[in-house]
Amino acid sequence: MPKQVIVQSSIEAVDIIHTPIPDPQAREVIIQVKVSGTNPKDWKYPLWKNNSHNSGDDIAGIVYSVGKDVYEFKTGDRVAAFHEVGTKNGSFAEYAVAPDWTTFHLPHNVSFEEAATIPLASLTAAIALFVDMKLPALYMLKEPADSGEEKVPILIYGVTSAVGAFAAKYSRLSGFSPIIGIAGRAQEFAKTLADYVIDYRDGEDVLVAAVEEVLAKERLSSKVPNVFDAISENGTLETTLRFLDPNGGTISTALPTRLFARDKGNFKYPPGVKAYNSAVVQVHSIHKDFGYIWSRYLGRLLEDGRLKGHPFEVIPGGLQNLKNEKASGSKYIYRIEDTEDASFMDALSGQGAGGQSLKSQSRENSHPMKDFPFPSR
Missing domain, CATH: 3.40.50.720 (NAD(P)-binding Rossmann-like Domain)
Structure with a gap:
């Protein structure tokens, strides 16, 4: 059964859970994730509104299935997408869900790695x-x-x-x-x-x-x-x-x-x-039309070379490195198919062999963002 990674609030530990491949709602796209991006919010506010949350939101991969009202995408399409923040089935998984209006086709000249740096940051x-x-x-x-x-x-x-x-x-x-x-x-x-x-x-x-x-x-x-x-x-x-x-x-x-x-x-x-x-989550609520228009425009800008993704690194301990301000001019990404359960857990949490934390011993996320009621809807 496909796996998902749940980041705990301390970001020093993650859980691997196994869930069925999601069934798409009418306007949703189910994506087999090839590469996931990370963002500062993944350590600043990892659990959002519940206690078991896959907080990844930058998706790059291949369309697995689509909802009944989706007409622009089909199985096998190469896409990138911005997952709806705070909802289930994010990008730290083998299969993720995104609304069709924040999903866009990937030109042939854009790799999954580059694509995973784009959705959340570019839309923000x-x-x-x-x-x-x-x-x-x-x-x-x-x-x-x-x-x-x-x-x-x-x-x-x-x-x-x-x-x-x-x-x-x-x-x-x-x-x-x-x-x-x-x-x-x-x-x-x-x-x-x-x-x-x-x-x-x-x-x-x-x-x-x-x-x-x-x-x-x-x-x-x-x-x-x-x-x-x-x-x-x-x-x-x-x-x-x-x-x-x-x-x-x-x-x-x-x-x-x-x-x-x-x-x-x-x-x-x-x-x-x-x-x-400026709250990017509004592309999934009051600014859906803008999310739709700009997502399609991204494909055009990437195809003709006017826009490039962000520099990236495939690196273990990504969320801990983000928290410790080690990222400088680059974005941390994960190749889903290249990770086994143990290494995936280590990569996200920054743990070493045997689950020993390599960083802070604090068990709580004290960042102010954890208490902010974002306007997701």
């Missing part, structure tokens, strides 16, 4: 930029672009994270310039994504001064009109306030300010700022 970036911030999408760009048009800058904090990188790629394709990227260790990768790269490790004052220097060099206003904070914790929310235009600026955050601001009760943006906490 798209929701942030084009739904919440209401920036002009790349398909609205004039062809060819008018080089005489006024420059419109955008700053992306965490530009080498998977979400931040996709935001930078979309911004480039949409004609935003200059793209200012804030990054840390993965400086070389950041330089492939942004026009200017600023290292946050030099300190907040140096960072803010560097942003102002870039704007002056480009003969732009001293404040940034568009900011996407793909990190949204450990002080980034407060830092962005220092260079965001208080009179007409727009900002999207990956995490909610009420949980991640330093002064949670009093943090607020100036009245002239439009601020959003």
